Amino acid sequence: MTLTVAFLGLGAMGYRMAAHLPAHFSTVYVWNRNFNKATQHADEFGTTAVSLQQAVQADIIFSCLPTSQQVDEILSQVTVKPGTVWVDCTSGVPESARLQARQLTQQNAYFLDAPVSGQTAGAENASLTFMVGGQHEAFQRALPAMQAMGTLIKHVGDSGSGFAVKAVNNMMLAIHLCAAAEGFTTLKAHGVNITEALDCINASSGKSGVTESVLPQRILNRSFPLTFALALLAKDTGIAVDLIREAHISAPVTVLTQSLIQAASDLAGPDHDFSAAVKMYESWSKITLE
Structure with a gap:
């Protein structure tokens, strides 16, 4: 697809999840705090390791980090382009999702809290379950990218509902x-x-x-x-x-x-x-x- 996709956070889940995206999207950026992991991912799966500032210029941005606080830290460092959909797969705090959604609204962008279930086996097999909160319009736009990594994808309500x-x-x-x-x-x-x-x-x-x-x-x-x-x-x-x-x-x-x-x-x-x-x-x- 012509949409560009980025994946931030290549831990046990994110590394496996991002591996499925190049089969569906021509441009897939990856970023990780330990940048060597991003270059390793690029070599292994055909993604493109980039800086954080470049990654957040993608149309669809996925993040998969340990806590909402770490997502906040990244959001405070970047500006996304209008229309971007940020899909956070962190198992985060519902109130943080609502605040993060408001923050991105100020940039004319969208935030979806979209934690996943299925553990590393589901990430490996692209059989994850996504439980998604946020605007339905943004959910529909990001749905094809989530479908590259999961088999059950449900919009469960407003911001914070997924978390x-x-x-x-x-x-x-x-x-x-x-x-x-x-x-x-x-x-x-x-x-x-x-x-x-x-x-x-x-x-x-x-x-x-x-x-x-x-x-x-x-x-x-x-x-x-x-x-x-x-x-x-x-x-x-x-x-x-x-x-x-x-x-x-x-x-x-x-x-x-x-x-x-x-x-x-x-x-x-x-x-x-x-x-x-x-x-x-x-x-x-x-x-x-x-």
Whole structure:
């Protein structure tokens, strides 16, 4: 397509996501704070490594960074051209999305909060889910570029809605993870064959994405591959708790789970996969889930 596209942030997700764009767009700029990663991406996938100032002259700009604060830092350094659509795939803060959208409106441009789900495998296979907040006109314009990287792409509401859906999704992941850790620790404490029990639960009403994939593929085999950091899950659960407090509603399970995930993250330290949260339970019970 004739639209130019840029991708800012080539981490575990962004590096794989941006790799699909050259098959659909003739000009794809990439930028990363560690610029060597951008040149590596260009060599590997046929993108073009450019400066930040050049990257933000694209028609569609994707960003995929750890936090909304880092997106703010980049936005404060640049000016985009009128009509640009900035698609932020960060798992960010809803209120930040609203402020960022207003900031770009002053430049006659658009901001979409468009976090993704599917982890690195989904990024690798272009099978991500996009949950998008912002103006529908901008969503329609950026849709072909998102379709290059995802299979389920939904406009879920106004600015901040995409980030809200992602925070609640990840909070539910955290709840399922804690439930599985507690449930299977209890079973093993009673001498149950937890591998066989897992098959039963996955054919029953207690199943979840955690029991179907996370438990067998990350925990029981003790691999804990780092694809989504535990610290980032703790950040997202914190966003979900903030949303609950802003709405003045009661959600005790969510609040308790956030405390547990934050404690597990503090105990594990940096560079641990979210599935490693079960190690906190193992340290308490002296029972290893394997």
